[in-house]
Amino acid sequence: MKKLLLLTLSGTLLLGAGQFAQAHGVYFQSSDNTFLRDGSGNCFRTSGWRPGTQVEGCDEIKPEPPGDSDMDGVIDPKDECPNTPRGARVKPNGCEYDSDGDGVVDSRDRCANTPRGAKVDATGCIIELLEPITYNLRVEFANNSDQIRAQYQDDFQKAAELLASDPGVSVTIEGHTDSNGTAAYNLDLSQRRAANVARALIASFGIDPSRLSAVGYGESRPIADNSTADGRQRNRRVEATVQVMVKKPAQ
Template sequence: MIRPIPTLSVLAGVLAAGLMGLPAGAQTPAVYPDGRGGEVHFPLGDISFADEVVSFTPGDPASGPDESIPEEVLGPPDYVDTVDDNYLTLGCGGVLELRFTDNALVDVDGPDLFIFEIGPAVEATELAISGDGEFWVELGRISGAVAAVDLAGHVDVADSFSLVRLTDLRETCHGQWPGADIDAVGAIGAGRRVVLDSSVLFDVDHSDLRPEAEAVLAELAADIARYGNARLLVEGHTDDTGSDAYNQQLSVDRASSVGEFLIQHAGLPAMAVEIVGYGESRPTVPNDSDENRTRNRRVEVVIVAY
């Protein structure tokens, strides 16, 4: 299902019950071998790469058990040669879905996403990205020497995505390693994702910042100011308690409160900060317990330095 490109989207990194900074070294720009004699530069270094396997459906035929472990795709590329088994073979028609958690995929100048496919041939795959796992933007076919993907023309410059889906196109269904062989998936166009717990920021059913929230946001604002030039998207989310319309408005109001604070204290022009509310439409976990509903009540900030 292809989502119409929204007028506002995401830029965001992780904070749960307050503010937890990322280690400085984790955001150091780094260069990685592309597996074909070249190199790829990632501005955020090791945090640029996929963090979590959402799902994996092996193709038929599949590869052996050592090459069918989807977690081998996570983190930076580490393939050396075919005697290693630190990569994933999709199998003929296999489907892999990955999530970025401490960064967000965004559109910047030049390539934005790099698929580290290894082996003597690059088997064709279909690539799609999503912000919520329901609406997908189809980016088309990756094959041959094509491994770097530019989001321009597919998404709005303010959009941000957390999910990547690779589907093998069943063009190589024979041999020991049927289907595409994936070592890593990385976001060249990336923003640091920050997640703020709404219970720290707001009283129940309110959008005015609590006094104790200002200390948390002041620390975040100081961190953002150190980037120099940056753009932000501030995104509000709720649980499923209450009507859709009420939750939508509450999410916008809460994102606006956070955004206004950051504009004032991080030294950013208002035009560099975009506000969006998603209401209850993008839960991180099912709304089936009080604990999970607390996790879903959040404000996310994506920081893209330039």
């Protein structure tokens, strides 16, 4: 009686010429190292086996059907988007749908039905675009006066509304005078003018005092000729630039 040679080969026992014991049965290998047949006569493709006894009846073997690695219902040879998430709805080519056309597939889109052409982030939600809005508050004063005239009420309203729209914005209120009087007196007068404008925004419109700073520059920063009445009037002023960032409508 012939002795059976037992060898370990990658977790497989070689029982005899062309016979391999697997965990689920004995397999017979073809001599051309192409097919195996199990104990029930079923043939299938294989590779990496040593030549053994020719397996009869395997010349008509049909290859196993192609797999579907990501289980999306599209076989691997036709799947243009492998590794789609389990359960994702895919097109015939195996790629996920992007229902709202924003460039983010449905399984990752947290904001469905975004408007066409809107800029979105990686989650499919519209990116909030901001644009700057600037308002220049300008208040002129009578000669040697720090009193605010009623004609500027609407200007204060506009400045206050912008400040209210962006609580993080702070503003410097700058006071100025013409060249009449001493430099020291004009410095004090300009400071009082700036402070009065700040107080008006605080008292009438509820602006947080910490967001406003008043600075007097006296006669040091004229914007017009102090030798004329019109020039002096323009120099007796308070100026403040309010710039806030507001949401820009989606495009």
